[in-house]
Amino acid sequence: MSTHREIKFVKPPEGLPTADCFETIEVPTPAPADGEVLVQTHVLSIDPYMRRAMGGGRNQYQLAPGATMIGRGAGVVIKSRHPGFKEGDAVQSEFGWRELTILKGDGLRKLAPDLQPLSSSLGIVGQSGATAFVGLHDIAAIQPGETVVVSAAAGAVGSAVCQIARISDCRVIGIAGGPEKCRHAVEDLGFDDCIDYKAGPIDDALAQAATDGVDVYYDNVGGEILEAVLDQTNEGARVPICGQISQYNSESKTGLRNVHLLLDRSIKIQGFRIGAYLERRDFALEQLLQWWRDGRLEYRETVSVGFETAPAALINMLTGGNYGKQIVKVV
Amino acid sequence: MSTHREIKFVKPPEGLPTADCFETIEVPTPAPADGEVLVQTHVLSIDPYMRRAMGGGRNQYQLAPGATMIGRGAGVVIKSRHPGFKEGDAVQSEFGWRELTILKGDGLRKLAPDLQPLSSSLGIVGQSGATAFVGLHDIAAIQPGETVVVSAAAGAVGSAVCQIARISDCRVIGIAGGPEKCRHAVEDLGFDDCIDYKAGPIDDALAQAATDGVDVYYDNVGGEILEAVLDQTNEGARVPICGQISQYNSESKTGLRNVHLLLDRSIKIQGFRIGAYLERRDFALEQLLQWWRDGRLEYRETVSVGFETAPAALINMLTGGNYGKQIVKVV
Numbered sequence: 075m076s077t078h079r080e081i082k083f084v085k086p087p088e089g090l091p092t093a094d095c096f097e098t099i100e101v102p103t104p105a106p107a108d109g110e111v112l113v114q115t116h117v118l119s120i121d122p123y124m125r126r127a128m129g130g131g132r133n134q135y136q137l138a139p140g141a142t143m144i145g146r147g148a149g150v151v152i153k154s155r156h157p158g159f160k161e162g163d164a165v166q167s168e169f170g171w172r173e174l175t176i177l178k179g180d181g182l183r184k185l186a187p188d189l190q191p192l193s194s195s196l197g198i199v200g201q202s203g204a205t206a207f208v209g210l211h212d213i214a215a216i217q218p219g220e221t222v223v224v225s226a227a228a229g230a231v232g233s234a235v236c237q238i239a240r241i242s243d244c245r246v247i248g249i250a251g252g253p254e255k256c257r258h259a260v261e262d263l264g265f266d267d268c269i270d271y272k273a274g275p276i277d278d279a280l281a282q283a284a285t286d287g288v289d290v291y292y293d294n295v296g297g298e299i300l301e302a303v304l305d306q307t308n309e310g311a312r313v314p315i316c317g318q319i320s321q322y323n324s325e326s327k328t329g330l331r332n333v334h335l336l337l338d339r340s341i342k343i344q345g346f347r348i349g350a351y352l353e354r355r356d357f358a359l360e361q362l363l364q365w366w367r368d369g370r371l372e373y374r375e376t377v378s379v380g381f382e383t384a385p386a387a388l389i390n391m392l393t394g395g396n397y398g399k400q401i402v403k404v405v
Numbered sequence: 406m407s408t409h410r411e412i413k414f415v416k417p418p419e420g421l422p423t424a425d426c427f428e429t430i431e432v433p434t435p436a437p438a439d440g441e442v443l444v445q446t447h448v449l450s451i452d453p454y455m456r457r458a459m460g461g462g463r464n465q466y467q468l469a470p471g472a473t474m475i476g477r478g479a480g481v482v483i484k485s486r487h488p489g490f491k492e493g494d495a496v497q498s499e500f501g502w503r504e505l506t507i508l509k510g511d512g513l514r515k516l517a518p519d520l521q522p523l524s525s526s527l528g529i530v531g532q533s534g535a536t537a538f539v540g541l542h543d544i545a546a547i548q549p550g551e552t553v554v555v556s557a558a559a560g561a562v563g564s565a566v567c568q569i570a571r572i573s574d575c576r577v578i579g580i581a582g583g584p585e586k587c588r589h590a591v592e593d594l595g596f597d598d599c600i601d602y603k604a605g606p607i608d609d610a611l612a613q614a615a616t617d618g619v620d621v622y623y624d625n626v627g628g629e630i631l632e633a634v635l636d637q638t639n640e641g642a643r644v645p646i647c648g649q650i651s652q653y654n655s656e657s658k659t660g661l662r663n664v665h666l667l668l669d670r671s672i673k674i675q676g677f678r679i680g681a682y683l684e685r686r687d688f689a690l691e692q693l694l695q696w697w698r699d700g701r702l703e704y705r706e707t708v709s710v711g712f713e714t715a716p717a718a719l720i721n722m723l724t725g726g727n728y729g730k731q732i733v734k735v736v
Contacts, residue, residue, distance in 0.1 A: 126669075296664065296665065296668075300664070310681075315667050315668045316668070317668070318665050318668050329660020329661055329662040329664075330660055330661040330662075330664045331660040331661075333627065333631070333660075333661045333664075334627060334649050335676075336646050336674060336675070336676035337627075337646045337647070337648065337649050337676035337677075338457075338676070339676065340675075340676050340677050340678055340681060341675070341676050342673065342674070342675040342676075343667060343673070343674045343675070344667070344671075344672070344673040344674070344675075345666075345667035345668035345669070345670065345671050345672055345673075346668075346671050347668075347671055350641075350671060
């Protein structure tokens with residue numbers, strides 16, 4: 075019987091995940107039943123929400139210890155018992171951390187043949203891009219000429235936010251950690267400006283970059299940066315909250331001290347998950363694919379090679395080691 | 406030349422306003438120009454936003470020292486040079502703290518003759534009711550069967566929130582200060598339950614009252630109560646912020662420590678002012694008038710008699726001395 079590897083979640087971390095939170099096991103490879111396909115994982119998507127799912131501290135969404143790690147992937151059908159798929163078709167779905175996976179064919183997303191590398195279907199033309207799109211258009215309703223600020227600017231969602239906001243003729247200001255990421259954001263990704271939060275409080279730099287105030291803050295980090303950007307919002311500002319990465323590994327709770335601004339300036343803050351916007355996600359994916367084909371989307375990724383490197387890739391992403399989408403290349 | 410009294414704003418208070426923040430003056434009464442009407446003030450509306458407008462501490466919206474105090478009123482036309490109004494017509498508008506006031510006829514709201522007492526046009530069938538309506542329907546989009554929590558439950562907006570949410574078949578839980586206000590909320594206003602925040606932390610009582618969790622929190626107070634209610638919200642909860650009365654008189658900033666819940670539970674928090682929803686306000690006023698005529702709106706008010714009592718009425722309202730709308734009866 076043939077086997078493949080999977081990586082299990084063993085226990086919630088205290089703070090940053092460590093290698094012993096995971097275990098790689100060898101399991102028998104099942105055959106697809108009627109209506110199913112067997113898919114070989116080519117690339118795995120590594121995302122901030124995974125830290126939250128692992129629990130510990132005050133993270134609420136606990137994956138059960140012993141379960142296979144969650145995560146989206148893209149790969150190729152190697153056996154099909156569904157009429158809509160044949161061997162060689164590229165697909166993208168929730169794979170979990172598995173080298174091979176059985177998926178139902180109904181509802182499975184088949185990828186356009188020209189979408190190469192496959193990893194882009196997980197990033198700018200995939201979940202990260204769609205998450206940026208829905209946050210900007212459905213939660214924040216960006217308008218041309220507005221000033222959009224995004225944190226984790228050099229990350230997968232942050233860099234997609236930049237592309238989509240630029241296409242809507244917004245001014246886009248990034249917040250990222252370190253001078254090299256800021257340089258990358260401006261020179262490679264097209265940000266109008268980028269502020270290094272590791273250089274100290276961002277207030278002065280933000281005031282200089284956002285001379286007309288902040289209309290939209292796309293929040294990927296929470297904590298003190300959320301507070302600092304809120305201070306410089308305009309009347310009617312919108313704040314989609316997509317991530318709170320600064321909070322995931324921390325036991326301390328930084329209170330938001332300027333919450334009174336929500337009333338003073340009629341601000342909307344809204345946490346959202348892309349899974350609640352499936353119809354708009356699909357619309358966004360179509361739009362992003364079009365822009366991608368037109369060459370309008372700048373895009374970078376950080377690739378970790380080898381299935382067994384997935385835990386290390388997750389830790390790398392959580393500590394800001396990635397530029398753009400953090401990917402694990404499995405084959 | 407005839408004269409009338411006005412009350413000026415003298416200086417921002419530190420903390421709670423005091424009598425010396427105001428000055429009563431005698432001024433000449435002007436004649437209406439073409440297109441204008443002269444109105445005699447019958448009742449003045451006393452509202453939490455006035456404290457914010459007075460500035461001091463971190464309140465942002467400063468009324469200029471020396472300006473006439475702002476405030477809505479209802480009264481009767483005593484001279485008209487506008488074809489749409491005649492002597493004896495009842496109207497409602499921004500009067501300022503004036504015994505007599507000149508208003509432009511264009512756009513001036515004429516009151517239905519059966520809307521008595523005139524003060525109701527400032528409360529449940531006026532700005533307070535419309536503010537409750539827009540927060541519940543436009544910001545929070547309440548649905549039948551949902552659990553709605555409202556703070557300052559026995560106040561003008563809080564009691565209107567109860568009426569409107571009940572009409573939408575919501576379960577309505579109030580938060581108010583002291584056993585007498587809580588009794589009033591349940592027995593007179595129709596709240597399903599009411600929690601006395603002065604009796605200690607509200608967590609246990611809220612958990613018992615909101616057994617299905619909180620879907621909508623209509624926030625009039627901010628601070629620790631906002632934090633405590635957020636803790637018990639459901640996925641997809643909505644929090645219209647209409648007031649932050651606990652914060653207006655305070656220099657301290659209570660940080661919101663559970664802001665991470667916004668993402669964890671896809672919560673929307675939105676500050677709003679009724680002035681940004683004029684079309685919906687007018688719709689709300691029509692609807693409220695209909696419900697009023699049908700006898701569906703429970704309503705109380707606290708009346709302070711005499712124009713010169715307006716400052717004392719404001720201080721009374723800010724310290725929670727009112728049941729329902731705080732009104733100043735001028736004539």
